[in-house]
Amino acid sequence: MARKMLKDEDMAVADGGSYDYDLFVIGAGSGGVRGSRTSASFGAKVAICELPFNPISSDWQGGHGGTCVIRGCVPKKIMVYGASFWGEFEDSKNFGWEINGDINFNWKKLLENKTQEIVRLNGVYQRILGNSGVTMIEGAGSLVDAHTVEVTKPDSSKQRYTAKHILIATGSRAQRVNIPGKELAITSDEALSLEEVPKRAIILGGGYIAVEFASIWKGMGAEVDLFYRKELPLRGFDDEMRAIVASNLQGRGIRLHPGTNLSELSKTADGIKVVTDKGQELIADVVLFATGRKPNSQRLNLEAAGVEIDQIGAIKVDEYSRTSIPNIWAVGDVTNRINLTPVALMEATCFSVSDYSNLSPYQNGCVKFFFLCNSSNFTFNL
The missing domain is CATH 3.50.50.60 (FAD/NAD(P)-binding domain)
Structure with a gap:
C-alpha cells in the first residue's frame, strides 16, 4: 500500500478555535517518537503521552521506545548474540583451540545487561523528545472527542488536553491462543x-x-x-x-x-x-x-470520536494514514498494515511532512513527498 502525502489544499480539517497543542500523540514507540519530533521540527506545538516504563507491557505499562526497543528487536538480538557463543566454542576446537574445563553460562548476567541496555535506550528516547521541544506526559491516553485527549496519570488522576490533530501510535501486543490453561x-x-x-x-x-x-x-x-x-x-x-x-x-x-x-x-x-x-x-x-499480535486499541475510547476499527481492533486508515475522522491519524502496528519498525518510522515521517510543513519557514505547499513502503524509491524536495 502506498503511503502518500497530503498537500495543504487537500487538507479538510477546519480550525475551529484555539487548542492546547497543534498535535497530541498517543504512544511513544517508533512511530510516535518520529511523528512528534519531526512535527515539532516544523514548528508545531507537540505533546506526547506514554505509559510508565516496564520490560513487560500491559494496559498501564510501556515505555519510551516501544516494542522494538524495550521488548522486541533490541533485547531479542542481545539474546541471539548470547546464545550463539556455544556453537562458536564447539567449532573453535576444529581450528586448534583447546578449551580446558567447563564453560559456564551466567543467564542472570545476560539478563541484567539486557535490562540495563533497554533502560538506557528508554532514557535516550526521552532525551530525543525533550531536545526536540516535545512536551512529554506520563500516562495512558484515550479520546474524549475528535480534539480532546484524556490522560490517566500513574497516580490515577486525569488531565484533559485539546489538539488540532491527534496521532495514535500505540502499537500492538503479543496475544495468547484461547485454549484451556x-x-x-x-x-x-x-x-x-x-x-x-x-x-x-x-x-x-x-x-x-x-x-x-x-x-x-x-x-x-x-x-x-x-x-x-x-x-x-x-x-x-x-x-x-x-x-x-x-x-x-x-x-x-x-x-x-x-x-x-x-x-x-x-x-x-x-x-x-x-x-x-x-x-x-x-x-x-x-x-x-x-x-501473533493484536493492535493496542482497546483502551483508547475510539468510539467517542467516531474512529473506525476492523474486526481485530486495528484502526482503519487511508493511504495517508488518516482515520475516519479527518484530524485523527494512526501509524504503525495499531493499523495492522505492515508491522515493522522501519515502516512505522516512514509512515510517521509522511504524516509529519503532510501536516506540519506549512508551519515551517518554507512556503505552504513547498513540500512534495511520496513514499512506497514496498520500495526503496522516494522523493523529498524542499
Whole structure:
C-alpha cells in the first residue's frame, strides 16, 4: 500500500478555535517518537503521552521506545548474540583451540545487561523528545472527542488536553491462543525477562519470533519442541529458504512438530503438561505462545470520536494514514498494515511532512513527498 502525502489544499480539517497543542500523540514507540519530533521540527506545538516504563507491557505499562526497543528487536538480538557463543566454542576446537574445563553460562548476567541496555535506550528516547521541544506526559491516553485527549496519570488522576490533530501510535501486543490453561503460557514479553533459562521449552508458532526463541533457548542448553500448523515454519517466506531453516533447526536438535496445534495446558508437579490436537502429551518448564499480535486499541475510547476499527481492533486508515475522522491519524502496528519498525518510522515521517510543513519557514505547499513502503524509491524536495 502506498503511503502518500497530503498537500495543504487537500487538507479538510477546519480550525475551529484555539487548542492546547497543534498535535497530541498517543504512544511513544517508533512511530510516535518520529511523528512528534519531526512535527515539532516544523514548528508545531507537540505533546506526547506514554505509559510508565516496564520490560513487560500491559494496559498501564510501556515505555519510551516501544516494542522494538524495550521488548522486541533490541533485547531479542542481545539474546541471539548470547546464545550463539556455544556453537562458536564447539567449532573453535576444529581450528586448534583447546578449551580446558567447563564453560559456564551466567543467564542472570545476560539478563541484567539486557535490562540495563533497554533502560538506557528508554532514557535516550526521552532525551530525543525533550531536545526536540516535545512536551512529554506520563500516562495512558484515550479520546474524549475528535480534539480532546484524556490522560490517566500513574497516580490515577486525569488531565484533559485539546489538539488540532491527534496521532495514535500505540502499537500492538503479543496475544495468547484461547485454549484451556492459556494463563500458564508466556508471550515474547515474558520470554525476554525469565528469571531462569528453561530446561524444557515448548513453543507454539511458526513465525520468525517462534523460530528465534527456539534457537535462543536451544543455544543456551534447553530441550526445545516447536509446534506449528503448516508443513514448514516461516509462512510467507520463500519455500526453499523455509525448508533449509527447518533442516537447520532439526540439525541443531530442535524437535519440530509440523501440522500440530496445542489443545490444553495444565499444571503438574513436574511442570506444565501440554496436550496436542494429535493426542501427544509433553511436560515443559515454559510454554511460549508466539502466535501473533493484536493492535493496542482497546483502551483508547475510539468510539467517542467516531474512529473506525476492523474486526481485530486495528484502526482503519487511508493511504495517508488518516482515520475516519479527518484530524485523527494512526501509524504503525495499531493499523495492522505492515508491522515493522522501519515502516512505522516512514509512515510517521509522511504524516509529519503532510501536516506540519506549512508551519515551517518554507512556503505552504513547498513540500512534495511520496513514499512506497514496498520500495526503496522516494522523493523529498524542499
